[in-house]
Amino acid sequence: MLRLTDIKLPLDHDEQALELAILSKLNISKSELLSFDLFKRGYDARNNRNIQLIYTLDVEVEKQEELLAQFSRDPHVRVTPDMRYKFVAQAPTDLTHRPVVVGLGPCGLFAALILAQMGFKPIILERGKAVRERTKDTFGFWRKQELNPESNVQFGEGGAGTFSDGKLYSQVKDRKHYGRKVLHEFVVAGAPEEIMYVSKPHIGTFKLVNMVEKMREQIIALGGEFRFSTRVEKLDLEADNKNHKIKGLYLSGGDYISCKQVILAIGHSARDTFTALYEQGVYIEAKPFSIGFRIEHEQSMIDHSRFGDNIGNPILGAADYKLVHHCKNGRTVYSFCMCPGGTVVAAASEPGRVVTNGMSQYSRHERNANSAIVVGVTPEEDYPGHPLAGIELQRSLEALAFTVGGENYHAPAQLIGDFLTGQPSAEIGVVKPSYTPGITLTDLSKVVPDYVTHAIREAIPAFDRQIKGFAKQDGLLTGVETRTSSPICIKRGADYQSVNVHGLYPAGEGAGYAGGIWSAGIDGIRVAEAVALAIAGDAS
Ligand code: FAD
Structure with missing residues (x-):
């Protein structure tokens, strides 16, 4: 397939105009155009008397190679890249240590989903409540001024962006096209199909609530396990050369969970947890x-x-x-x-x-x-x-x-x-x-x-x-x-692990590696892959 970018048409163009624009751009006849799909649609409203729609289209043509050669100097005619998501590992059949995901915002949600889809049966710990109960607490605060510090706009299933505009775009570099996987999974969970092709997609608050629930169901069906109202209070660390390594997590209510890999996706408002991590010596910088x-x-x-x-x-x-x-x-x-x-x-x-x-x-x-x-x-x-x-x-x-x-x-x-x-x-x-x-x-x-x-x-x-x-x-x-982004960065290395705590994978907005729902989801995928490869590597 060929990908044509920057095809401009007037806002009120008719249905045939897209096909005609392709034929004209490639200078081919109707019979040489086999099919086409809409990949992206944006608009340019700088001149509001002449608003232009800007399309990216994937077209199937006869003689693709000939056309590619003919347009080799035109950056707007290229081979359509393969953007399908490919799993990097499969869980070993004798999985002994399940990875733990802390925080169920978009970063934790996508980390958990990808791990679950690869068979790693993640355990997900979230300090807040499941999304329906959380919705009651959040709207309760807005109506009655009664704040629940563990269940509010920032904390609870779905994370900070659950009651939001649900904008799904950012300027992060996404060379591996993880952003498509995020959008695709959102559509599977009930988001409007258009988020796949409009240039600035958004979902809005109430749709997000339902989607988060659907994604939870999928993770459970794949062997994942959720624990709500469960706050990670402290890490259990052991010495590892000059650094530390994760042994387990101390949880609210006095519980303990032993683990080797922890994805820490706690968002930018987990101030108490940031302090606890700092006091335990996890390397943190101001940002x-x-x-x-x-x-x-x-x-x-x-x-x-x-x-x-x-x-x-x-x-x-x-x-x-x-x-x-x-x-x-x-x-x-x-x-x-x-x-x-x-x-x-x-x-x-x-x-x-x-x-x-x-x-x-x-x-x-x-x-x-x-x-x-x-x-x-x-x-x-x-x-x-x-x-x-x-x-x-x-x-x-x-x-x-x-x-x-x-x-x-x-x-x-x-x-x-x-x-x-x-x-x-x-x-x-x-x-x-x-x-x-x-x-x-x-x-x-x-x-x-x-x-x-x-x-x-x-x-x-x-x-x-x-x-x-x-x-x-x-x-x-x-x-x-004041909560535009995280005021700290929990530094991680090229292997996505904390620079001084082995097995701890700081991720998402709170750790300083994302800004917004979409980029937090992308970071969740990246980190899930790193964890999956580490576990699969240990097992082999
Ligand atoms: P979060 O979503 O913050 O999730 C972190 C989760 O970790 C929370 O659920 C929290 O309860 C949990 N947690 C914290 N500490 C612990 C602990 N110790 N133990 C267990 N669990 C813990 N972004 C957009 O892209 N588009 C928008 O339209 C948009 N609108 C927004 C509107 C509002 C009202 C808000 C508050 C934010 C909005 N954002 C928006 C920002 C977006 O929500 C965040 O960028 C995104 O949610 C970050 O994802 P995350 O998974 O990294 O962290």
């Missing part, structure tokens, strides 16, 4: 992350700015955006985790703290658009001296937001116009806050360091030059956004 606010506008304003008269076109859906501004003070401000037609959510996992994030349903039909507007921070400049100092910075900002919000989990908020001019807000405008439990209008400069306030004050007017109305008085900022 950069970002802090700031959630911004909300009316979705119709964003749609109008991005799509003009094409608003409502079903191919385009609700508009998103991605913005970056380099400030005079050397900081970079950018939009992150944009949720079209969604809501701002309370994402705390510790009592007495306020953290924002965003989610949407698959339909993205809510009134507001939201995204994080955040400023990059680094250990060198902003939290030097200790590998866990970034966590303390996050905690102090979240605690301050809790206090300023009124100590009832209401989040501090301010109208954009007032934030830009430095006045506390007194009244909500056109944009109604979507955050529950609720907001407290205030002066947001009180809850973040000055450099964050200055940088965001400079960035928002710059963003307004790209999206007209972005800096409008009535838009809303809610804070604080």
